[in-house]
């Protein structure tokens with residue numbers, strides 16, 4: 737398999753800003769996430785959680801320092817490669833109008849069996865089976881006929897298909913019901929067993945089985961430990 741094979745992530749003195757003239761949203765952050773670790777990130781709104789994880793994809797305007805994945809400086813990796821080799825489930829998943837199949841597999845490279853398998857792992861098999869047309873059911877523009885939680889589950893199914901070494905999840909803020917949220921995290925943990933998973937969680941209770949929890953405050957890591965230690 738192509739880079740990254742293991743998903744070992746190192747942040748070296750990383751500072752992030754959206755505007756050169758403003759204070760950094762992440763300041764001089766150092767962090768090592770060993771391959772296979774399950775890391776939860778908590779912190780108040782605006783503390784920099786999404787910025788921190790999106791910096792893995794070079795989605796923050798001004799980026800100082802280095803992020804290494806499996807010893808490769810991500811600044812040396814073409815953006816399109818970087819963004820296609822790590823999987824992300826963003827806070828707000830955007831789906832395009834088209835069928836479930838087209839949303840899952842825009843380049844139609846997977847078999848129906850693989851698509852169903854990914855839906856099953858993402859806990860969406862029953863929901864999709866009950867739609868008229870199943871895989872060929874239409875998704876309304878923007879995914880309007882799906883809940884925010886379901887859109888995230890679809891995104892997880894896509895991530896499972898890609899089989900990346902690293903998964904990043906940013907829990908939806910728009911009141912996803914706790915059971916859907918639990919389903920998302922449980923399905924992701926199962927499907928990405930042994931791989932690196934970084935999850936931004938709003939409730940500590942949803943990530944109690946993680947290896948490590950980071951608490952961010954104003955762009956700095958204030959706590960770093962196992963769930964039991966915090």
Ligand code: ATP
Pocket residue numbers: 754761779780781782783784785786787788909
């Ligand atoms: P939440 O829990 O609400 O999702 P967060 O911890 O993910 O918050 P970030 O989204 O990383 O926080 O935001 C950190 C800071 O960066 C905030 O002050 C925010 O206003 C600012 N910020 C985030 N995205 C942008 C952007 N695209 N342009 C300018 N400023 C931004």
Ligand code: MG
Pocket residue numbers: 785786787827906
């Ligand atoms: Mg956020």
